[in-house]
Amino acid sequence: EDQVTQSPExxxxxxxxxxxxxxxxxxxxxxxxxxxxxxxxKGPEFLFTLYSAGEEKEKERLKATLTKKESFLHITAPKPEDSATYLCAVQARTSYDKVIFGPGTSLSVIP
Amino acid sequence: DTAVSQTPKYLVTQMGNDKSIKCEQNLGHDTMYWYKQDSKKFLKIMFSYNNKELIINETVPNRFSPKSPDKAHLNLHINSLELGDSAVYFCASSTNRERNEKLFFGSGTQLSVL
Structure with a gap:
């Protein structure tokens, strides 16, 4: 079964x-x-799409990387405005191409 | 201009009532979705429509009936509301579900069933 987990909570x-x-x-x-x-x-707002292992994408203080089993979202020198819940999702080639979301990580950046 | 808009923002109702949530997108997208986000923030797909045709129906009780009058609109009607239906419902759209296109979400409808 297709599954997505995120850590930390x-x-x-x-x-x-x-x-x-x-x-x-x-x-x-x-x-x-x-x-x-x-x-x-608010509704989720798109940040990145990664397609294959080894791929990396960057946007301001955020950098997303992908391996065959996991992805990391690196946050460099975060600011309070980066506080939000970050959701990871995968789209499978099966299951009618539906997008499955993980439970999210709630990030708080303290000034 | 709001890309994906849904109404109402808040919906408070009694158990057993019937209610509807409306969604419209002005992005010219072919595919629209309904997602449910529970109290633990888990986003789960309910339905997907592609050009007014139902593509995904994720074992949702048949009290939930989506209706797509045209590809820019996807409404959600819920009959005989139950306490467990309380959640935030999000409408979303994408250009084409088969090409790993990003989803554009509405701001959500918080449904509270008393």
Whole structure:
């Protein structure tokens, strides 16, 4: 069964303290892995798509990487405005190409 | 201009009632979705429509009935509401579900069943 897990469930960082969020997945044929950011009271907002192992994408203080079994979202020198829930999702080649989301990591960046 | 808009934002109702949530996208996308996010923030797909045709129905109780009058609209009607239906419901759209296109989400409808 296709599955996505994320760790940690919650993470508190001091402003400027770099860290990484983990997304582990089991899927029968990966079509794409996505990272989204969700702010309270809002819908998820797209950040990155990764397609194959070894691929990396960057946006401001965020960098996403992909291996055959997991993805990492690295946050360099985070700021309070980076506080949000970060969701990982995978799209499988089977299961009608549906997108399956992980439970998310709630990130708090303290000034 | 809001890309994916859903109404209402909040919905509070009694058990047993029937309610609807409306969704519209102005992005020209072919595919629309309904997702349910429970209290633990888990986003789970409910339905997917491609050009008004139902593609995915994820073992959702048949009290939930999606309706797509055209490819820009996907409404969700819920009959005989139960306490367990309380959650945040998100509408989303994408260009083409087969080409790992990113999803654009609405801002959600928080449903509370009392």
């Amino acid at each position: 919650a993470l508190r960082l001091q402003e400027g303290e770099s860290s990484s969020l983990n997304c582990s997945y089991t899927v029968s044929g990966l079509r794409g892995l996505f990272w989204y950011r969700q702010d309270p009271g």
